[in-house]
Amino acid sequence: MAKIIDIIQRESCFQPGSTLCAGCMESIAFQNIGKITDNGKKTIFGLGTFCGEVSTLQFPNPVAWGRGESTPEDWTKSFGILHHVFESAPTITEAIRDTVDVLSSVGAIKSDIQTISMSGDGGALAIGLRSLLHTINRQARIVSFVLVNEVFANTGFQYSPSASLGSDTSTTPATELHPGNMQPPLDYLGLAVNAGAGLVAQVSPAFPKYFLKVVETALECKGTAVIFIPSPCITGWKFADGETVELARLSCETGFFPCFLKKKGQPAEIKFVERDAAKRPPVEHFMGPQQRFQHLVRKNKETGQFEVRPGKEAVVEEIRTWIQTKLDALYRMA
Amino acid sequence: MNHPPIIETTAGALYPEAIDLDLVRKAHVPFAEESKIIEADGNTAAAYACLQMWRCMLFAGFPITPSTKWLETVAAVIRSGKVGTKKKLKLLEAEHAVADYLAGASAACRDLIFTTATSSVGLDHMTESTRSLGGSGLGNAMLVNVYRATANYPLCIEGDPSDALAHRDDGWIQFCCRGVQQIYDTVIQLPCLGMHPEVMTPTMPGYYGIKDSHRSSRLVLEADADVNTFQDRWIAPAKLPGLINGDTALGNCVTSQYFQGFKVDQRRRILRAFDLLSVIGADFEKTFGRPGLECIEKIRWPENEEAVDLAIVGMGPDMGTAAALADQWETSIHKRIGVLAARLIHPFPSHEYARILKDAKAILVLNQAHHSGPGHLSVDLAEACYDLQDPPKIISAFAGMGGAALTAETWQVMIDYATHAMKVPTRRVSPIVVHEGKIIWQKS
Numbered sequence A: 001m002a003k004i005i006d007i008i009q010r011e012s013c014f015q016p017g018s019t020l021c022a023g024c025m026e027s028i029a030f031q032n033i034g035k036i037t038d039n040g041k042k043t044i045f046g047l048g049t050f051c052g053e054v055s056t057l058q059f060p061n062p063v064a065w066g067r068g069e070s071t072p073e074d075w076t077k078s079f080g081i082l083h084h085v086f087e088s089a090p091t092i093t094e095a096i097r098d099t100v101d102v103l104s105s106v107g108a109i110k111s112d113i114q115t116i117s118m119s120g121d122g123g124a125l126a127i128g129l130r131s132l133l134h135t136i137n138r139q140a141r142i143v144s145f146v147l148v149n150e151v152f153a154n155t156g157f158q159y160s161p162s163a164s165l166g167s168d169t170s171t172t173p174a175t176e177l178h179p180g181n182m183q184p185p186l187d188y189l190g191l192a193v194n195a196g197a198g199l200v201a202q203v204s205p206a207f208p209k210y211f212l213k214v215v216e217t218a219l220e221c222k223g224t225a226v227i228f229i230p231s232p233c234i235t236g237w238k239f240a241d242g243e244t245v246e247l248a249r250l251s252c253e254t255g256f257f258p259c260f261l262k263k264k265g266q267p268a269e270i271k272f273v274e275r276d277a278a279k280r281p282p283v284e285h286f287m288g289p290q291q292r293f294q295h296l297v298r299k300n301k302e303t304g305q306f307e308v309r310p311g312k313e314a315v316v317e318e319i320r321t322w323i324q325t326k327l328d329a330l331y332r333m334a
Numbered sequence B: 001m002n003h004p005p006i007i008e009t010t011a012g013a014l015y016p017e018a019i020d021l022d023l024v025r026k027a028h029v030p031f032a033e034e035s036k037i038i039e040a041d042g043n044t045a046a047a048y049a050c051l052q053m054w055r056c057m058l059f060a061g062f063p064i065t066p067s068t069k070w071l072e073t074v075a076a077v078i079r080s081g082k083v084g085t086k087k088k089l090k091l092l093e094a095e096h097a098v099a100d101y102l103a104g105a106s107a108a109c110r111d112l113i114f115t116t117a118t119s120s121v122g123l124d125h126m127t128e129s130t131r132s133l134g135g136s137g138l139g140n141a142m143l144v145n146v147y148r149a150t151a152n153y154p155l156c157i158e159g160d161p162s163d164a165l166a167h168r169d170d171g172w173i174q175f176c177c178r179g180v181q182q183i184y185d186t187v188i189q190l191p192c193l194g195m196h197p198e199v200m201t202p203t204m205p206g207y208y209g210i211k212d213s214h215r216s217s218r219l220v221l222e223a224d225a226d227v228n229t230f231q232d233r234w235i236a237p238a239k240l241p242g243l244i245n246g247d248t249a250l251g252n253c254v255t256s257q258y259f260q261g262f263k264v265d266q267r268r269r270i271l272r273a274f275d276l277l278s279v280i281g282a283d284f285e286k287t288f289g290r291p292g293l294e295c296i297e298k299i300r301w302p303e304n305e306e307a308v309d310l311a312i313v314g315m316g317p318d319m320g321t322a323a324a325l326a327d328q329w330e331t332s333i334h335k336r337i338g339v340l341a342a343r344l345i346h347p348f349p350s351h352e353y354a355r356i357l358k359d360a361k362a363i364l365v366l367n368q369a370h371h372s373g374p375g376h377l378s379v380d381l382a383e384a385c386y387d388l389q390d391p392p393k394i395i396s397a398f399a400g401m402g403g404a405a406l407t408a409e410t411w412q413v414m415i416d417y418a419t420h421a422m423k424v425p426t427r428r429v430s431p432i433v434v435h436e437g438k439i440i441w442q443k444s
C-alpha cells in the first residue's frame, strides 16, 4: 500500500483542460484516481457518456487525459482512453481486459495493464444496469467507478434511479403537490454485492486516506471491483462555492452515502458513519446547504441552524427511515 | 520496457513493439492443414472462415435465429480444442453488449479481428453501437449479418434483407453473398478491405437467413496457411495506435464546428473501398481460383458487355433462379435479358451500375425488404441512372419478403409486368407486390 505522501507527489493522468464545473467532485475524484493509478503500470480507461466524459474528451480542446509532463519514452505512463455509448463503460472495459488477457496468454504482451471503467450513476444504474451487473457476474477483472451525483447531470439534472428521497430534480420537480422524488433509490450496493463483485465500495475523496486504500485494493482485485463515488454536483445540487468536499463528508456522516467496503466472502466495513441515528449529524446538515432540498429544509434566520420546514416533517421522517433502513442493511453485511 | 521504440502519429504515440504479433500468429492452431472439400451450410462456412484467421482470437455473440449456428459452430470448434486453447468466445447478455464489446476490443488492438454474427432485431438492438463503430475507424470489427426480416409485428424468422438495408447508414461496408462458397470467400476477404489504412471501416458480410444460412452445399475449405498468407499480404500492422499499443483517445466528443469534417473523412475512407475491393478481389481470384470481391455479380450478362433490353437486379440466392429461368423468358418475350446480383450494398456502387446499365431499356428490380417507397434497390438504381442520357425505365417489384419463396410463377408475373411496362410510354411504373404467382398489391 503506497503512502499518501508518495501518492500526492505522483503525476495524474487527469490533466488540466477539462470543462467540468469549478467545484465538481468528479474532477477531484479523477485527479485522485489518476495519481493512484500512476503506479508503474499502463492504464486504459473505458468511459460511457456522462459529465466526466463530455467535459474531458472534447475535440479539439486539449484532451484532459494523458501522460502530463512525461514523454512517451516512459511506457509506464502510457495511457489510453475510449469513450463509447452511454451505457457501455463496463462492457467496453471488459473487452479491453479480455484483449489484454488473450494477448498475454500467448506471450504477445509482457507487462500488465490496468483496465478501468467510468460511468455516471445514470449510465451505470439506469440505462446501463444490464451492462454493469453482467460484467460483475462474469467476474471481469476491471475496476468500475460509478460517479454518483443522483441525477442525469449532463442532460440537465433529471431524475436518476439513485436520486435521494425528497430531491428536487428537473423531472421530479418539487411543487405544492409533490415533495420532489419519492421513488426509493435503487439499492446499488446490494445489487453489486449480490451479483458477485470481487469488491464493492462506496467511498469519497473527502476521506483521502480511505479513498486511497480502497482504490489500491480494488486495483489488486481478481474479479470485478465496483467503486461508487458520491459526487456532489455544484450545479445540479445547487450549493455554494467551496462546499463540495464538506458536503461529500456530510453525505457519509449523515448516512446518505455511507462509506462502505466489502470484499467478496468477507464481512463488510462501514466507515465514518454511526449506525445509531442519535450519534449522527442530523440529515438537515447535509440537506440544508443544497437548494434541491430547500422545499424541505430551511435555515432558521434567528438561530442560523437548518431545520425542517413546517408541514414537511413527514417527508423528512421518511428520508430518515430510508437512511436507517439502508444502514441497517449494510451493517447486516458487516 | 523503459525506452521502447515509438512512432509519433496524429492520434498519439504508437509503440510498435508493445504487442508481439508474431507470437499471436505462431499461436494459431490451424483448423485445416490442407485445402479440402466439405459440405457446410452458410453459417458454418462463415464461422470456419473466422476461425481460420490467426487474427481472430476473441469472438463474441448472442443467439438469434437464423444466425445462431455461427455462434454454436464457433463455440463447438473452440471447445473441441481443434484450434488450440487460446481462442476465446465471449457470451454476452445482449446484442447491444456484443456490439459494445466489439468496439472495446477493436479499439484495444487494431491488429486483431473481432467478429460476431447476428440477424434482424439483434442488429437493431446493436444500432447505437454499430452506428458509432461505422464512424470509428475500427476496420477490424466484422459482423456477419444473416438476413432476417426486422420488426416483430409480425415476427418472422426467415430471410429477408430488411435488417441489412435498414442499417446502411450505420456506415459499415456491407456485402451480400449468395451460396456457401461465396459466403466463405467474402468473410476471408473483407478484413483486408476494412483494415486497409485508407479505408479503416468495419465490415458486414451478409447472406440470406434460411435460404443460405441453413442450406448445405459443397465448400472448398482452404488451408489456414493459405488464408492467412493471403490476408497477410493485405493487412499490415495498423498505422494508428490502439489502446494497448498506444497513447491515444478514441470516441471524443466534437462540437458542430468539427462534426462535418469527421463525417467527410468517414465518407472518403469508405469510398476508397470501391477501388480497393476489385484489387483485393483480383488477388483472391489469382490465389484461390474463385471470383473475389466485386461490386456487382454479373450472373447472366452478355460476355461482350453488349446491351440488354431488360436487366433484372436483386440480391441473394433467388437471383440464381432468375438467371436459370432467363433463357425461357428471352424466348417468350423476345428481349435480351441480363441478371445482376448486388454484392456491395453499402457504399452503393452507383457508378458501376450506371456503367453496366447505361444501354439497358428497363430494369426489373427485385426488392425483398419492406420499404416505405418503391424499394431500397429501386431508389438507389434510379439515383445511379440519373445522369444517363436515356435512363432505363425502373420497374419495382416486391417479392420474397419475409423469406417467401420466389417460385417460377412469381417470377413469371414480374416478367410479364415488366414486359408490359416496357411497352407503355409512361416513365413512372407503379411498384407491385407479388406472392405465389399473383400480384397482391399495386400502387394505384
Ligand SMILES: Cc1ncc(C[n+]2csc(CCOP(=O)(O)OP(=O)(O)O)c2C)c(N)n1
Pocket: A049, A050, A051, A052, A086, A119, A120, A121, A122, A123, A124, A127, A149, A151, A152, A153, A154, A155, A160, B128
Ligand atoms: C441511449 C442514450 N440515451 C440518452 C442519452 C443522453 N444522455 C447523455 S448523458 C446522459 C445522462 C448521464 O447521466 P449520468 O450517467 O448520471 O452522468 P452525469 O451526466 O450525471 O455525469 C443522458 C441522459 C444518450 N447519450 N444515449
Ligand code: SF4
Pocket: A019, A020, A021, A023, A024, A025, A026, A051, A055, A149, A153, A154, A232, A233, A234, A235, A236
Ligand atoms: S453539472 Fe455537476 S456533475 Fe456535471 S460537471 Fe457540473 S458539477 Fe460536475
